[in-house]
Amino acid sequence: MQKFFHDAVEFVPILLQGVWLTIVVTVGSLLLSTVLGLVWALMRVSGIRVLAWLSAALINVIRGIPIIVLLFYIYFVMPDFGIALTALQAAIIGLGIAYSAYQAENFRAGIEAIDKGQIEAAQTIGMGWWLTMRRVVLPQAIRIILPPYGNIMIMMLKDSSQASTITVAELALQGKLIASSTFKNTSVFTLVALMYLTMSIPLILLVRHFENKANRK
Amino acid sequence: MIELNDVHKSFGKVEVLKGITASVAKSEVVCIIGPSGSGKSTILRCINGLESYDRGEISVEGARVDSNDRSIVAIRTQVSMVFQRFNLFPHRTALENVIEGPLYVKKEPREQAVARGRALLAQVGLADKAEVHPPKLSGGQQQRVAIARALAMQPKAILFDEPTSALDPELVGEVLSVMRKLADDGMTMVVVTHEMGFARDVADRVLFIDGGVIVEQGAAKSVLNQPQHPRTQDFLRRVLHPL
Numbered sequence: 130m131q132k133f134f135h136d137a138v139e140f141v142p143i144l145l146q147g148v149w150l151t152i153v154v155t156v157g158s159l160l161l162s163t164v165l166g167l168v169w170a171l172m173r174v175s176g177i178r179v180l181a182w183l184s185a186a187l188i189n190v191i192r193g194i195p196i197i198v199l200l201f202y203i204y205f206v207m208p209d210f211g212i213a214l215t216a217l218q219a220a221i222i223g224l225g226i227a228y229s230a231y232q233a234e235n236f237r238a239g240i241e242a243i244d245k246g247q248i249e250a251a252q253t254i255g256m257g258w259w260l261t262m263r264r265v266v267l268p269q270a271i272r273i274i275l276p277p278y279g280n281i282m283i284m285m286l287k288d289s290s291q292a293s294t295i296t297v298a299e300l301a302l303q304g305k306l307i308a309s310s311t312f313k314n315t316s317v318f319t320l321v322a323l324m325y326l327t328m329s330i331p332l333i334l335l336v337r338h339f340e341n342k343a344n345r346k
Numbered sequence: 347m348i349e350l351n352d353v354h355k356s357f358g359k360v361e362v363l364k365g366i367t368a369s370v371a372k373s374e375v376v377c378i379i380g381p382s383g384s385g386k387s388t389i390l391r392c393i394n395g396l397e398s399y400d401r402g403e404i405s406v407e408g409a410r411v412d413s414n415d416r417s418i419v420a421i422r423t424q425v426s427m428v429f430q431r432f433n434l435f436p437h438r439t440a441l442e443n444v445i446e447g448p449l450y451v452k453k454e455p456r457e458q459a460v461a462r463g464r465a466l467l468a469q470v471g472l473a474d475k476a477e478v479h480p481p482k483l484s485g486g487q488q489q490r491v492a493i494a495r496a497l498a499m500q501p502k503a504i505l506f507d508e509p510t511s512a513l514d515p516e517l518v519g520e521v522l523s524v525m526r527k528l529a530d531d532g533m534t535m536v537v538v539t540h541e542m543g544f545a546r547d548v549a550d551r552v553l554f555i556d557g558g559v560i561v562e563q564g565a566a567k568s569v570l571n572q573p574q575h576p577r578t579q580d581f582l583r584r585v586l587h588p589l
Binding site: 244246247249250251252253254255256257260264265268269 | 394395396419420422423426427429431433434435436437446447450451452492495496498499
């Protein structure tokens with residue numbers, strides 16, 4: 130145990146650099162996936178057949194490709210087409226696109242759960258599609274959307290470790306590098322696991338808060 | 347001001363409106379009665395474009411109603427609607443429900459919209475409920491807020507789709523009395539209802555609809571007191587004397 134604490138004192142500062150990148154990747158891809166997911170979801174419920182079809186197809190393609198392959202594609206293949214991204218940019222874009230499919234399905238479920246009478250009431254006071262979404266549907270859908278959204282945040286935090294496969298020195302890769310150069314596998318990976326857990330716990334509490342709020346209504 | 351000319355409408359293979367021709371004049375109160383599934387609500391929903399129709403023509407003050415055209419927005423601001431299930435926005439207070447249209451559709455200044463919103467809530471007897479959210483109101487109160495919301499658009503006519511059918515019996519009166527006041531003030535109203543007393547006392551004209559056609563129409567008192575057509579007689583007997 131004493132050895133562990135000794136190792137901790139030595140490795141935590143290095144691992145914290147990884148933590149910082151983990152947070153950057155998670156927050157960046159969370160924002161991107163939220164925006165893209167909302168776009169896919171709104172296309173899906175737009176009532177315009179071409180857009181709905183396009184969105185459904187996109188979501189299925191994205192869902193059908195492993196995140197790691199998507200990351201490889203963006204980081205290693207896109208340069209062949211003249212688009213060279215840094216590893217960090219590629220990680221954020223790859224994870225953002227990958228998770229946009231799940232975000233979209235969650236948003237769509239929330240939007241479709243809103244009573245049709247609400248939309249008709251909005252129409253009868255002269256609201257167009259966008260105003261109806263913004264003022265009537267989305268504010269009500271958000272209560273339904275938030276608990277699963279929190280879960281997606283937790284999954285994204287953990288899946289940000291996949292960025293290590295394209296050389297982003299986030300927490301998992303940082304741990305692996307230290308472990309392979311010191312052979313202190315137990316100490317290092319225990320620390321890595323504890324750090325992920327520490328970051329997850331606030332999110333887990335946030336999900337519980339959202340759920341309580343949604344149930345109260 | 348509202349004209350329907352040979353309007354047909356089908357849902358899939360079922361033709362629910364089989365050639366409806368009718369008109370509603372300014373300040374007139376027209377009640378539409380008939381058995382459920384007869385197409386009463388569909389007529390209202392076609393008038394303000396919540397449903398499209400297949401053949402014939404509907405016009406409001408000369409403007410053709412086309413639910414797929416942008417012009418429908420202008421028509422909807424002139425012809426408001428009150429629903430059976432109120433359809434108030436649950437995440438907004440009574441006052442916010444009322445001012446939503448004036449503020450975001452008509453882009454009125456907030457102070458003006460709020461002042462008129464409060465006056466309208468007072469008019470329907472709910473001045474003290476302005477800051478309350480709909481789920482905390484009774485059905486009758488919710489429906490009166492819905493009427494205030496419709497009035498806030500300063501419409502030329504209001505369509506009522508069975509406005510009291512979802513209410514507990516003791517709450518029906520408060521909604522009907524608000525509607526009666528509106529009628530007295532000269533509002534043009536089309537009311538789908540099962541309240542025969544209201545139809546008799548307030549309506550200028552009654553349309554009896556069955557199977558997607560207007561079976562009988564005329565002055566409210568004559569249709570309700572001396573129905574000519576056997577189907578009207580049968581319907582009224584069953585509504586007025588259910589046992």
